[in-house]
Amino acid sequence: MAEAGKSGVKLPRVSKGKRPRFFDDPAIDQVMTFLLELMAETSSLRERVDTIERLLDAKGSISRADIENYRPDAAGEAERSAWNQAFIRRVMRFHDPR
Numbered sequence: 001m002a003e004a005g006k007s008g009v010k011l012p013r014v015s016k017g018k019r020p021r022f023f024d025d026p027a028i029d030q031v032m033t034f035l036l037e038l039m040a041e042t043s044s045l046r047e048r049v050d051t052i053e054r055l056l057d058a059k060g061s062i063s064r065a066d067i068e069n070y071r072p073d074a075a076g077e078a079e080r081s082a083w084n085q086a087f088i089r090r091v092m093r094f095h096d097p098r
């Protein structure tokens with residue numbers, strides 16, 4: 001078991017059971033997994049860059065602790081959410097039916 005976090009909950013280090021399959025060809029499942037993981041990483045990096053830009057605009061000079069402790073206000077969170085939704089639509093080629 002993994003070490004307990006702040007909540008005291010212990011989580012297993014590995015998943016049990018078979019991986020879910022959604023497509024007949026397992027290679028397509030692998031590609032989709034790769035795509036979704038890459039999208040999550042890209043989104044995370046985008047949020048970090050946004051944090052750095054906002055802190056530099058506000059303070060001019062920042063530390064790693066400033067970055068780690070930053071929490072966006074409601075407007076910043078709304079902008080990030082809108083960017084994420086547009087990103088998902090672009091990558092997954094979802095079209096808004098409106």
